[in-house]
Amino acid sequence: MLLNKPVKGFLLDITGVLYNSSNTGGAAIDGSIEAVKRLYKESIVKFVSNESSHTREHLYERLTRLGFQLNKNDIYTPAPVAVDIIKENKLRPFLLVHKDCLDEFKDLDTSNPNCVLMGDAEEDFTFNNMNEAFKILLHSKERKLYSMGNGRFYQREDGPCLDVGAFVAALRYATNCEHEIIGKPNESYFMKAIEKMNLKKEDVIMIGDDIVSDVGGAQKCGIRGVCVRTGKWRPEWEKHPDVTPDYIGDNLQAIVNMILGS
Amino acid sequence: MLLNKPVKGFLLDITGVLYNSSNTGGAAIDGSIEAVKRLYKESIVKFVSNESSHTREHLYERLTRLGFQLNKNDIYTPAPVAVDIIKENKLRPFLLVHKDCLDEFKDLDTSNPNCVLMGDAEEDFTFNNMNEAFKILLHSKERKLYSMGNGRFYQREDGPCLDVGAFVAALRYATNCEHEIIGKPNESYFMKAIEKMNLKKEDVIMIGDDIVSDVGGAQKCGIRGVCVRTGKWRPEWEKHPDVTPDYIGDNLQAIVNMILGS
Numbered sequence: 001m002l003l004n005k006p007v008k009g010f011l012l013d014i015t016g017v018l019y020n021s022s023n024t025g026g027a028a029i030d031g032s033i034e035a036v037k038r039l040y041k042e043s044i045v046k047f048v049s050n051e052s053s054h055t056r057e058h059l060y061e062r063l064t065r066l067g068f069q070l071n072k073n074d075i076y077t078p079a080p081v082a083v084d085i086i087k088e089n090k091l092r093p094f095l096l097v098h099k100d101c102l103d104e105f106k107d108l109d110t111s112n113p114n115c116v117l118m119g120d121a122e123e124d125f126t127f128n129n130m131n132e133a134f135k136i137l138l139h140s141k142e143r144k145l146y147s148m149g150n151g152r153f154y155q156r157e158d159g160p161c162l163d164v165g166a167f168v169a170a171l172r173y174a175t176n177c178e179h180e181i182i183g184k185p186n187e188s189y190f191m192k193a194i195e196k197m198n199l200k201k202e203d204v205i206m207i208g209d210d211i212v213s214d215v216g217g218a219q220k221c222g223i224r225g226v227c228v229r230t231g232k233w234r235p236e237w238e239k240h241p242d243v244t245p246d247y248i249g250d251n252l253q254a255i256v257n258m259i260l261g262s
Numbered sequence: 263m264l265l266n267k268p269v270k271g272f273l274l275d276i277t278g279v280l281y282n283s284s285n286t287g288g289a290a291i292d293g294s295i296e297a298v299k300r301l302y303k304e305s306i307v308k309f310v311s312n313e314s315s316h317t318r319e320h321l322y323e324r325l326t327r328l329g330f331q332l333n334k335n336d337i338y339t340p341a342p343v344a345v346d347i348i349k350e351n352k353l354r355p356f357l358l359v360h361k362d363c364l365d366e367f368k369d370l371d372t373s374n375p376n377c378v379l380m381g382d383a384e385e386d387f388t389f390n391n392m393n394e395a396f397k398i399l400l401h402s403k404e405r406k407l408y409s410m411g412n413g414r415f416y417q418r419e420d421g422p423c424l425d426v427g428a429f430v431a432a433l434r435y436a437t438n439c440e441h442e443i444i445g446k447p448n449e450s451y452f453m454k455a456i457e458k459m460n461l462k463k464e465d466v467i468m469i470g471d472d473i474v475s476d477v478g479g480a481q482k483c484g485i486r487g488v489c490v491r492t493g494k495w496r497p498e499w500e501k502h503p504d505v506t507p508d509y510i511g512d513n514l515q516a517i518v519n520m521i522l523g524s
Contacts, residue, residue, distance in 0.1 A: 121389075122389055123388075123389050123390070124389075125388075125389040125392070126385075126387075126388060126389070127383075127384055127385050127386075127387040127388070127424070128385070130387070130424055130428075131423055131424050134415065134422070134423075134424050134428070135421060135422060138415075138422060152435060152436045152437075153396065153400075153436050159397060160396070160397060160400060161393055161396075162389070162392055162393050162396050162432070162436055163436070165435060165436070166392075166396070166432040166433065166435050166436040167432055168435075169431045169432050169434070169435035169436075170424070170428040170429055170431050170432040171428065172431070173414060173427060173428050173430075173431035174414045174415050174424055174425070174427070174428040174431075175414075
């Protein structure tokens with residue numbers, strides 16, 4: 001099914017596909033450095049991440065340090081998109097985001113907040129910060145929660161780790177607020193990268209380790225979705241109740257070699 | 263509707279009905295001290311709480327200090343029930359509970375945990391504790407999460423405050439685990455108190471400030487449910503989409519006087 005149509009471009013998730021993260025930098029996944037090199041040589045590639053605990057700059061430096069060769073401008077992260085959306089809507093967010101990323105939001109007015117913007121805040125998901133966000137959602141007229149991604153969990157070197165979507169679920173349960181995801185699986189987010197490739201969505205595939213957000217999300221937009229058995233992959237996903245990937249491969253390199261010919 | 267049948271006994275929620283809590287002890291709600299006095303004199307009363315940030319002992323002392331006259335044995339809290347259930351099921355819980363209540367669980371085996379027991383842990387809902395609970399739910403065979411109550415929020419003197427149900431929602435979203443509520447709105451929890459009164463459920467009413475858990479929960483079990491406009495009460499609940507209370511009163515005293523005659 002995957003190869004019924006030619007694959008002219010590749011959208012790649014980063015964490016769990018290129019590398020597994022950790023507090024000390026993480027480790028490249030076997031074969032991914034070579035696979036990225038091959039994609040730059042023989043196809044078109046963009047990196048579509050929901051990463052919100054590092055800026056694009058950090059992420060680029062981290063990947064480069066691990067040995068990846070890629071262009072910084074090919075990396076898509078949700079923070080700049082979030083800034084645009086919140087400015088357009090003339091809102092003043094309470095920022096529940098990672099401390100290493102605060103700088104990305106410095107142009108936003110955060111006085112007297114009337115909405116909440118959440119990223120993967122990790123240790124900053126404290127009871128007091130969650131409570132602060134809760135009160136704003138309960139009392140503001142807009143009752144609007146934006147999250148950069150909505151993942152259940154992601155894989156760190158020290159094991160699986162709760163992602164922003166869990167904390168979104170907590171605030172939605174408590175407030176019944178409106179919620180908008182900025183990042184995957186939002187169609188406009190995938191399209192941003194595809195348009196830059198000068199391709200159509202039926203020309204590309206999305207490769208990710210999140211079967212719901214990466215694979216199912218892409219498929220809902222008409223993009224072929226491929227799952228890797230690396231990162232947060234779980235064996236029970238071979239028969240996932242909601243999502244049937246167009247293909248499942250052992251890792252990025254195996255998939256790239258299968259498509260481009262090994 | 264409320265008074266179509268006689269009211270022979272009263273089940274009362276505590277927080278938001280008798281008093282509003284705070285870190286320094288809280289304050290009695292106007293008229294509640296007198297209302298409780300009257301109920302002890304003219305009817306039968308039990309206190310059915312989902313409180314899990316204080317032991318029954320603490321709660322009794324706190325209420326007594328505020329001026330309430332009541333019997334300690336009339337107070338029902340979920341912790342002792344949780345201990346029984348977990349022992350019966352021969353499970354070893356990871357305790358995500360309030361530090362002031364740890365003593366209530368001292369008889370449980372918490373080595374090598376294979377389930378999670380959550381209460382209103384307040385400041386102990388840290389990212390690391392949530393992550394620990396998440397990993398146990400992801401990896402254990404049982405995938406079982408018990409929570410003492412499942413409230414959205416409760417009212418503290420300093421404003422509304424996230425309740426345990428929000429953090430339950432986070433873990434359920436991330437793991438799709440099994441979940442069992444110990445406390446309201448679980449029918450067996452209401453029945454424990456009603457049986458002690460030697461009454462039937464159609465003889466009693468439940469008065470609470472949580473329209474879903476107290477009022478809707480009671481109604482689902484065939485108990486009349488009355489809401490107070492104190493505690494966490496929200497004006498939009500006058501027309502709640504899911505629950506129509508049998509009666510809404512301004513506060514406990516007004517309801518008691520209406521029923522017993524003022």
